Amino acid sequence: MTTSTPTSEPAVRRASVVVAALAGAVFGLGLVLSGMTQQEKVLGFLDVASGEWDPSLAFVMVGAIGVHGLLRRVIAAHPRWSRRPLFAETYQEPAKTPVDRRLVVGAAIFGVGWGLAGVCPGPALVSSSSLAPTLVLFAVGLLAGFGVYAATLGRGR
């Protein structure tokens, strides 16, 4: 009997990379099918002053939360799945810290950028694959914004 943990085995590490790539691809397909990658559609939802409001994107949230909320409960109730993920040691649950100023200010700043651009990070990265110059510029800005945060308020976190 081996006592090594599963994640130390190369086969499990390889499997985790394949599963992550699959998750990314399914996520991307969902973004494309849902309309989240269409700037006109996102702005049609966020822009309530146009007189032609398009509520479609609310249905994206309903579909996503419906499926993920249900399946998370299935996982939590499963005797084996609930103990640990299939290809990793532990579930990395986000810390249950209270609502603070960083959260609210950060979300507000993100919202302003989202309303300006009509794309959020996932759809922007998917759309930048077409090499449309404005989307590539957004993606470059996104990475720069990550870097600016890491070098300023994110230092030591």
Add this chain to the structure above:
Amino acid sequence: MAWSAFTPFSAAAGGALIGLAATILWLGLGRIAGISGIVGGLVPWKSGDVAWRVAFLAGLLVVGVGAALLWPETLATSSLRGPGVMLLAGVVVGFGTRLGNGCTAGHGVCGLSRGSPRSLVATLTFMAAGIATASLVRVFFGGAL
């Protein structure tokens, strides 16, 4: 309301795929499928803890390339916003999502799915800010910028 643009079925089906993808990453790796968290964790680059992030991003981009070839009309070409606005907005979104610890995916989908109060506050906040910003652009600039 814009009935011609209203696409509830493809929106819900696409949303269901997004929820499925978040479940695959959770059950497989025990990770939250937040784009800003996954990709933001690559900036700055730290060795270790990188392979799965790169793999997820690669999956996302491969679908983007496929969509660009097969269904180019489904991808944003930014007909409504100029290059300077998009670059600036990218920086703002990058900074804000890291400060607020999540974006539409991490807070809006994963956080709300597990009933996180923090994610509910974040989602209501970025929705309100997004609606206010896009609507003000409409009022002051006629919808394009």
